[in-house]
Amino acid sequence: MSVATDQPPVPTAPVATAPGPGVISERPRPDAAVSLEGLTVQYGTNRALADVSAVFPLGAVGLLGPNGAGKSTMIKSLLGFITPAKGRMKVLGLDVTTSPQEIRSRVGYMPENDGHIPGMNAVSFVAYCGELSGLPAVDAMQRAHEVLYYVGLGEARYREIGTYSTGMKQRIKLAQALVHDPDLLFLDEPTNGMDPKGRDEMLELIRDLGHNKGVSLILSSHLLPDVEFTCDHLVVLDKGRIATSGRIGELKGPAGSVFELRIKGDSDAFVAVLQANGLECHATDEDVMRVFVPGGKTARDVFALASQHGVQVRHLRASVPTLEDVFAKAVGQE
Amino acid sequence: MPIHDQSYRHYGGSRQPAARAWLVIARSGIKQFLRRRPMIGILFGSWIQLMVRLAMFYVAESYTQAQALLGPSAQTFRQFLEQQNFFVFLIAVYVGSGLIAQDRKANALQIYLSKPLTRVDYIAGKMTILATYLLFVTWLPAMLLLIGQILLSGSLEFARANLILFPAITVFAFIEVFIVCCAVLALSSLTTSTRYVAVMFAGVMFFTEAIYGTLRMVTGSTAVSWVSFTASLAQVGDAIFRQPLRYTTPVAVSFIVLAALVAVSLSVLERRVRGVEVVS
Numbered sequence: 001m002s003v004a005t006d007q008p009p010v011p012t013a014p015v016a017t018a019p020g021p022g023v024i025s026e027r028p029r030p031d032a033a034v035s036l037e038g039l040t041v042q043y044g045t046n047r048a049l050a051d052v053s054a055v056f057p058l059g060a061v062g063l064l065g066p067n068g069a070g071k072s073t074m075i076k077s078l079l080g081f082i083t084p085a086k087g088r089m090k091v092l093g094l095d096v097t098t099s100p101q102e103i104r105s106r107v108g109y110m111p112e113n114d115g116h117i118p119g120m121n122a123v124s125f126v127a128y129c130g131e132l133s134g135l136p137a138v139d140a141m142q143r144a145h146e147v148l149y150y151v152g153l154g155e156a157r158y159r160e161i162g163t164y165s166t167g168m169k170q171r172i173k174l175a176q177a178l179v180h181d182p183d184l185l186f187l188d189e190p191t192n193g194m195d196p197k198g199r200d201e202m203l204e205l206i207r208d209l210g211h212n213k214g215v216s217l218i219l220s221s222h223l224l225p226d227v228e229f230t231c232d233h234l235v236v237l238d239k240g241r242i243a244t245s246g247r248i249g250e251l252k253g254p255a256g257s258v259f260e261l262r263i264k265g266d267s268d269a270f271v272a273v274l275q276a277n278g279l280e281c282h283a284t285d286e287d288v289m290r291v292f293v294p295g296g297k298t299a300r301d302v303f304a305l306a307s308q309h310g311v312q313v314r315h316l317r318a319s320v321p322t323l324e325d326v327f328a329k330a331v332g333q334e
Numbered sequence: 335m336p337i338h339d340q341s342y343r344h345y346g347g348s349r350q351p352a353a354r355a356w357l358v359i360a361r362s363g364i365k366q367f368l369r370r371r372p373m374i375g376i377l378f379g380s381w382i383q384l385m386v387r388l389a390m391f392y393v394a395e396s397y398t399q400a401q402a403l404l405g406p407s408a409q410t411f412r413q414f415l416e417q418q419n420f421f422v423f424l425i426a427v428y429v430g431s432g433l434i435a436q437d438r439k440a441n442a443l444q445i446y447l448s449k450p451l452t453r454v455d456y457i458a459g460k461m462t463i464l465a466t467y468l469l470f471v472t473w474l475p476a477m478l479l480l481i482g483q484i485l486l487s488g489s490l491e492f493a494r495a496n497l498i499l500f501p502a503i504t505v506f507a508f509i510e511v512f513i514v515c516c517a518v519l520a521l522s523s524l525t526t527s528t529r530y531v532a533v534m535f536a537g538v539m540f541f542t543e544a545i546y547g548t549l550r551m552v553t554g555s556t557a558v559s560w561v562s563f564t565a566s567l568a569q570v571g572d573a574i575f576r577q578p579l580r581y582t583t584p585v586a587v588s589f590i591v592l593a594a595l596v597a598v599s600l601s602v603l604e605r606r607v608r609g610v611e612v613v614s
Contacts, residue, residue: 079448081609101450105349109448115441118432119366131358132449134349143345150342176445181345213342 030093033058033184033216034078039087041073041240048073050240052087056218060210062227062248063220064327065237071220072112074237075186079109092183105134108177112188112220114169116161122148123157126175133180140179147175151205167198174205178215185209185217191226199226206230228323236330243330251326258325259291259299262315263306270311277305282328290319292329355451359459364466367429373467376428380421380471387414388482395486406483408496411503412575414476415510416568421471422514423539429467430518431531433460434607439526447609457603461515468514473507498576506574510567513592517563520599523606538563556581559588566591 034056041049049070056063063071076082078091080100089096091103117125123144130140148157151171156164161172170190177185190206191199207230209215221227227234227248234251236243244251261281263270271289274281279302280292291302299316306313367373387410394404437443446456480503484493493499521534546562559565559581566588572578573585581588 076610079609081444081447101452104448105450107448109444111441111444111448113441113444115445117442117445118436118440128358128362129445129449131362132355132446132451134351134354134450135345136348136350139345139347146343178342180349209342214344215342 030058032056032090033061033092033218035090036074037088039074039077039089040085041070041077041082042085048240049077049084052237052240052242054235054242054245056235057233058216059233060207060216060231061218061233061235062231063218063235063237064222064224064227064323065243066222066331069222069237070240071222071237072188075109075188075218075220078186079104079107105180106182107184107186108180108182110173110177110185110187110190112192114166115173116169118162121158121160122153122164122172122175125161125172126179129176130179135180143179143181144175147178148172150178151175152201166193167195167202170194170198170202174202178209183216185215187217187219189221190219191221191223203229224323224327234323234326236327238331244326248323248326252322257293257295258319259293259302260315260317260319261289261291261302261313262287263289263311264314265309265311270306270309273305273309274302277301279305280329288315290325292325353455355449356455356459356462359446359451359456360462360466363433363460363463367463367467372428376421376424377467377470380418380425381475383414383417384475384479384482387479388486391483391486406492408499408502408575409577411476411480411499412571412577414479415472415503415506415571418472418475419564422468422510423536425467425471426464426514426518427532427535430464430515431522431535432528433463434519434522435526435528435531438523443607444609453604453607457519457607460519464515464518465511468511469507472511473504476503476507502575506571509570509574509592513567513596516596516599516603520602520606523603557583559583560591563591563595 032055034054036052036054039049039052040047052070052074063074065071073082077084078089078096080096080103092106094103094106096103117128120128123141126144126148127137127141130143131137135143145154145157148154151174153168153171153175156168161169164172170192174187174190177187187206191202194202203226206217206219210217210230210232217230219227219230232248233246234248235245267283267287267289271281271283274291278294279297280294282290282292293299293302299318302316303313305311390404391406394400394406437446443456447453477500480493480499484490517538518531518535521531521538522528524534525531542562543564546559546565549558549561550556559569560583565581566583569579569581569583569585569588570592572580579585
């Protein structure tokens with residue numbers, strides 16, 4: 001008789017047993033990770049998501065937006081925690097309304113808040129989550145050991161979760177989301193409360209999962225560098241609506257269309273001049289402004305305007321567009 | 335170079351149907367409580383009455399003079415279950431009070447409900463944990479007492495004369511356990527503190543009994559026993575065991591009170607057991 005134990009496993013090849021009767025093993029590959037059609041979610045009179053339509057491709061997708069944009073609401077709707085007022089949602093090609101359990105057996109969810117099952121050590125907790133996701137007890141225990149090593153908790157896996165630091169709690173949440181080998185991961189603010197080193201390690205793990213391990217993921221965050229480092233695609237949410245979406249590289253646009261500009265003279269007046277001439281301009285830290293030059297115009301136009309208005313250009317440098325530019329532009333347009 | 339690959343690997347094994355999730359919850363919860371010493375103490379204590387009753391049956395069978403005093407009757411089994419109520423209360427408080435409250439405190443509901451299980455699976459799993467221990471102190475010792483009586487007497491005479499006892503013990507024990515499970519789990523879902531749950535459950539048990547006592551003194555009638563949870567359960571128990579009813583309240587009324595308690599409890603559970611708490 002096979003019994004699950006807390007003992008370390010003997011490393012073996014990935015578990016591969018023949019499915020028995022009543023066992024689920026087929027996993028069709030869908031076209032998109034998530035697709036939304038006119039999704040509207042309301043909390044009382046407050047509309048958290050307003051008629052959102054979007055397609056999240058397979059791969060690593062960042063769900064970016066300021067606090068309160070509706071990111072967590074979207075993920076919770078996809079998991080079936082929240083019933084939308086209207087609209088349709090599909091996860092891995094399955095309708096959320098009709099197949100919530102099948103979806104949840106194929107996705108992993110790393111919640112934003114701390115969450116664990118009381119009275120368990122890490123390995124028991126992760127194995128338990130594996131069993132809840134349909135893994136046999138022995139396989140779940142073996143997977144628990146493996147994913148705990150993967151997320152960097154191998155040495156601390158017999159400790160009570162209540163004694164873990166914030167960073168370790170983030171890692172254990174990732175482990176429980178991974179234990180059943182999901183096709184899609186929902187990661188809600190995965191670096192919350194982590195120190196810089198821990199944050200870098202967590203981002204490396206997420207990047208590895210999305211790029212080397214073939215796990216599609218949707219990373220919800222308000223931290224632009226996190227999304228830029230880990231994801232290829234981006235969906236920007238703002239005030240419950242999609243502000244922009246697409247491949248990060250394409251959204252950034254070609255280099256050179258954004259300039260860093262420093263002038264001597266009345267900056268406010270010159271910003272107004274630039275904007276009046278169709279050049280989008282945002283002041284950044286110190287006295288540097290960031291100028292978006294649309295197609296058909298060049299840096300010469302900036303010089304010409306400066307000359308016309310008696311402004312001395314002290315510094316003009318083509319800037320590599322960052323996600324910050326994309327985000328500022330997307331959110332600013334709303 | 336590492337000896338073993340400790341990187342992430344895909345799982346190629348089998349997956350069980352999601353319908354078994356409640357069983358996983360139940361099995362894990364039952365094991366968790368069995369590791370606790372106070373639990374073992376309560377379970378051991380709950381069987382002392384069984385041992386004493388069996389000893390009494392033995393004496394009654396060995397000495398005919400003691401038959402009238404210590405011999406079994408249908409009422410003996412009714413009394414046995416009634417006296418086990420002390421342990422029902424202890425287990426309801428010790429096991430039941432934290433079943434959902436602690437999950438709420440640790441934000442575990444969002445973890446559970448992000449797995450392929452429904453809220454019904456979750457509640458069924460938690461209910462099975464409590465029900466298992468409650469049946470261990472009610473139905474199981476009562477049935478063993480009946481079987482013990484048959485073995486000690488060496489005849490089926492008593493069992494044949496009281497055929498009602500097998501179904502009566504089973505029906506009453508399961509009704510009692512189901513009602514207690516519903517009430518305790520509903521209370522447990524209302525707070526994150528196990529102590530509050532224990533206090534609230536004691537309130538349901540004793541406060542309603544105190545109200546009944548006051549009303550009985552004022553009205554001079556036992557017809558108001560329906561206000562008490564324990565009195566209603568006792569009345570239904572008497573009816574199931576075909577014993578003389580102790581209150582003048584119609585059995586149907588007592589039964590409706592218990593059914594209403596279950597309905598309210600299930601409604602509370604439906605509202606409180608969710609993956610996300612929305613305050614609008």
